[in-house]
Amino acid sequence: MNRIPTKDALVRRNISVESDLCVFCHEDLESVDHLFTACVTAHRVWCRFSEWVKIPPIFAFSLTDLTDLHKGINGDKKTKEIVQGLITVTCWCLWKARNAKIFSDGSGNVDEIFGEVKSLSFLWLKSRSSFSNLSWREWYSFPLYMM
Template identity: 45%
Template sequence: MEWCKWVPDKCNIHAWRLETERIPTGEALRKRNVFLGDLTCPVCFSADESAEHLFNACFVAANVWNGVSSWCKISNFFAFSIKDLLDSHKVIPIPEKKKEVIHGIVIIVCWCLWRARNNWVLSRTPIRIDKIINEVKSLGYFWYSNRSKSKGIECRERCSFDFM
């Protein structure tokens, strides 16, 4: 997996664990002989909780991906696997600098979806799609403006995704 330089290591490690099927979803834990009872997705209750479902097929994830692609002014994300999702920046017909940003945003979305899922499972904090999208925008702006070579980005540029 290709790491993004401006995203914190914890997010890159999460994406790497996601790609190597090391995220402790219900299905992954069952494969390791850890039985928690119901394997249904705690977010949508429509399928077994797997990484593929949680980050691609779950209606919450689909709505977050649609909101993020609209914010980024790119076509909707369509991925059939986690690898497709993490490599989606490579096939989008945009300039290379924007591809680097999209790559980081994909990693941040995965991080935010996982955090929202964990907050629901561990403390019953309701999952709100608009809150996840706003968290992606805020973290993306903050990390890109402070950790990349492009320093000093205005907030109004972040809101319209014009910082590339």
């Protein structure tokens, strides 16, 4: 719906920004699709994600591709819901890292971003689902171990 205030969206709304380039790679216009799929930082995070969840490599060209990714995952409805939640958490962590880099001198480090994906998604699932007895050790290695 083009409501995420990326730099290109802010410029379209006549809001002055210092630079409209991606804060992670400084190579392209910071749009929603670039920030979440095309940027080298996002690509590395999604590579780590697919290895962690043990799914084929993710080839997404838009945010919509990411939000629909869970539909093509093998497994039951619960597995698909967990993968959808993991994708949402990963997008949130990329957005938070982008904002930290702009507003509080964050690093944008892939390892830090992905570490936050693992910890936030563990806390999210443990507190908001029937999987209240999740094991951090098992989760850290493979988030769908309980399926």
